[in-house]
Amino acid sequence: MPSIKVLNMAGSEVSDIELSDAVFGIEPNTAAMHTMVVNYLANQRQGTQSTLTRTEVRGGGRKPWRQKGTGHARQGSTRAPQWTHGGIALGPKPRSYRFTVNKKLKRLALKSALSTKVIDNNLIVIDSIALDDYKTKDMVKMLAAVGADKKALIVMPEVNDKVIKSANNIPGVKTALVNTINVYDILNYDKFIVSKDAVAKIEEVYA
Numbered sequence: 001m002p003s004i005k006v007l008n009m010a011g012s013e014v015s016d017i018e019l020s021d022a023v024f025g026i027e028p029n030t031a032a033m034h035t036m037v038v039n040y041l042a043n044q045r046q047g048t049q050s051t052l053t054r055t056e057v058r059g060g061g062r063k064p065w066r067q068k069g070t071g072h073a074r075q076g077s078t079r080a081p082q083w084t085h086g087g088i089a090l091g092p093k094p095r096s097y098r099f100t101v102n103k104k105l106k107r108l109a110l111k112s113a114l115s116t117k118v119i120d121n122n123l124i125v126i127d128s129i130a131l132d133d134y135k136t137k138d139m140v141k142m143l144a145a146v147g148a149d150k151k152a153l154i155v156m157p158e159v160n161d162k163v164i165k166s167a168n169n170i171p172g173v174k175t176a177l178v179n180t181i182n183v184y185d186i187l188n189y190d191k192f193i194v195s196k197d198a199v200a201k202i203e204e205v206y207a
Contacts, residue, residue: 002118006125006196011145014127017196019118020203028112035101036109036183042097051091054079107206113186124148124193131162139166146193153189155181157197178202
């Protein structure tokens, strides 16, 4: 079992915690993580782009010149794709880019991402993440104390408005709950900061 030090919000070591091998100690599967990242980004796409075909472009109802005898190529409309201001022949139309991934692969990818954070020493466990007031300054101070000056994902076991709103204004910092974490966010943020209670919940769900 991988063992990691538990810090308090001041950055001092208070204890050790044994992490579950089944969740935080597996051999990372790069292919599974890649699939989930692609899935996440595809599902974020709106798919609302739309171009006008020749039937949708305004104008072009009259034949520009007679069929024969002009020396020009025959044309039926000034809104054909080869004309300036003409319609688009094979342009994009609204569509959904969503695709589903089976539950087994999702779990494997999430465990791989968590194990990657442990291997790279980017997992920070804090005994309790709680603030007395809505203070961005206090959150910045905590992040600096635990060595998370860059991009950080803070994971909590339950909603805490003071922590969430205090972190909202800090560039590169995101808060999440145990049941909302995803592979993309885990890999995208440099530090994975998680409370001790949240670790227990993650192991309970995914072990």
